[in-house]
Amino acid sequence: MRKIRLYILAVLTATALLGGCSASAPDTGNAAEDTAEASAAENGPEGEAAPDAAAEGETAGEPDSSQGTGEEESAQNGSQEAENAEGAEGVTGESDVISPEIAEGHVIAPEATDEQLAEVVNVNFELVTRDDMDHAVITGINGKDEVVWQNVTEEYETSEVPSITGLMILADSYFYVEDGNVVRLNKETGVEYWRNTELEDRVADKAWAHEGETFYFAGADEADLFVMSMHGQTIKRIRNLTEYFEEPYRLTLRDGRILITYKKTPTGKPALVSVDPEDYSSVIMVDTEEIPEITDETIYTSNTRTTLALRNGPGQDYEAFGSVESGTEMYVLKVVGDYAYVMIKETGEVAYCTGQYVLIDDGSYRNAVEIAEEQGTALPVEETDDTEETEETQDPDDTEETEEDSDETGNTGKVYYVDVASSLYLRKEPDYESDYVTNLDPLTELTLLGYENEMAHVRVNATGEEGYVSPRYITDDLDDLRYAER
Numbered sequence: 001m002r003k004i005r006l007y008i009l010a011v012l013t014a015t016a017l018l019g020g021c022s023a024s025a026p027d028t029g030n031a032a033e034d035t036a037e038a039s040a041a042e043n044g045p046e047g048e049a050a051p052d053a054a055a056e057g058e059t060a061g062e063p064d065s066s067q068g069t070g071e072e073e074s075a076q077n078g079s080q081e082a083e084n085a086e087g088a089e090g091v092t093g094e095s096d097v098i099s100p101e102i103a104e105g106h107v108i109a110p111e112a113t114d115e116q117l118a119e120v121v122n123v124n125f126e127l128v129t130r131d132d133m134d135h136a137v138i139t140g141i142n143g144k145d146e147v148v149w150q151n152v153t154e155e156y157e158t159s160e161v162p163s164i165t166g167l168m169i170l171a172d173s174y175f176y177v178e179d180g181n182v183v184r185l186n187k188e189t190g191v192e193y194w195r196n197t198e199l200e201d202r203v204a205d206k207a208w209a210h211e212g213e214t215f216y217f218a219g220a221d222e223a224d225l226f227v228m229s230m231h232g233q234t235i236k237r238i239r240n241l242t243e244y245f246e247e248p249y250r251l252t253l254r255d256g257r258i259l260i261t262y263k264k265t266p267t268g269k270p271a272l273v274s275v276d277p278e279d280y281s282s283v284i285m286v287d288t289e290e291i292p293e294i295t296d297e298t299i300y301t302s303n304t305r306t307t308l309a310l311r312n313g314p315g316q317d318y319e320a321f322g323s324v325e326s327g328t329e330m331y332v333l334k335v336v337g338d339y340a341y342v343m344i345k346e347t348g349e350v351a352y353c354t355g356q357y358v359l360i361d362d363g364s365y366r367n368a369v370e371i372a373e374e375q376g377t378a379l380p381v382e383e384t385d386d387t388e389e390t391e392e393t394q395d396p397d398d399t400e401e402t403e404e405d406s407d408e409t410g411n412t413g414k415v416y417y418v419d420v421a422s423s424l425y426l427r428k429e430p431d432y433e434s435d436y437v438t439n440l441d442p443l444t445e446l447t448l449l450g451y452e453n454e455m456a457h458v459r460v461n462a463t464g465e466e467g468y469v470s471p472r473y474i475t476d477d478l479d480d481l482r483y484a485e486r
Contacts, residue, residue: 125166
């Protein structure tokens, strides 16, 4: 019995020993090769130790086929170690080489490649003045803040308006103006694509704009407009939009219009020209930098036998740049002296015109000057270097009379002349709301009979008709006419 037990124990021991050795790989006879492959599998690239399998959460079983080849694993490990190193040092790789201002719309991500960092992302324009001469240094900068190319222009005499003006980066190009030539450079190389020589004028600082692939330029001195495509073709060349304004300093595109602001004007105040890009028709707006806001929507109409002149300023000394037909609707923005500052409803033109011919459209025949005086909103004419104050009114207090030329009724018997640009109402009663007898032409001879209710009582010498007129529109001195042309 003891022998049987010993035999069974020996069999079980042998079986256990054979089971523990069954996982060993058979010997192939290539021990050195097997050892090298095993070492490569265990070590990372360049002999670095591979990450511990347990630390990565992997089992020690069969290898996962999704992990790819040894070369892919090495590349992934190297990239991971580089990211870990950057994180450990607190460096992203972007802030050291790229500032946020470098390129408009060309932001390079932290994972940018060397090729991307080598691309030009900014073009610096520097105007250099030396010995009363100007030239520009134009430099292409890449994402590493390195100079890729640099161009130096010719020299030009220094003036108030620079002969060389930097414009902008657009798509793959950089644009600038050099002595009246619009130039397009390749942004990456600095090589010139083309040069348009048809502008023929310097561009005022900031007096240009672009929309899509179209450029708009205002000439620096005269009221010129130049329109050009991004590809260098001249679309439109207007030599002078208006002879009344000079020295533009702003060009903007708004509400489908080209707006050019000028600082040299007859009144000394900024003025605006609004251009329609469809047909390039223009509208003049005097004494304003922006399109005025309509605060009073009361409709007025011009009331003349012919046309009503539109002027650059509140007085006959200011030249008329246009006119409107009788019955034209307009808004009154303000009243200055005897002139209404109006916006023509149909065209948007803003100008000064004789206020007595701008009537409120309610059948009362009241004009803009009368209404402003009633409301207390009438403004005096400002004195400027170019024009003298012209607001003069004749009333009983400032009309000198003597016993020889005045009777008990105030009749002076003195000859006066109608001083208006177009025509003057002769009213039936001494009231501006009274019906009128007739219209008096400029320089019509009148006899002053006296004053009533601050209106002049006159007789028309040619017809004998009597009535009342505003005393401010008659004069006894043909050498001191304000509105009528002798």
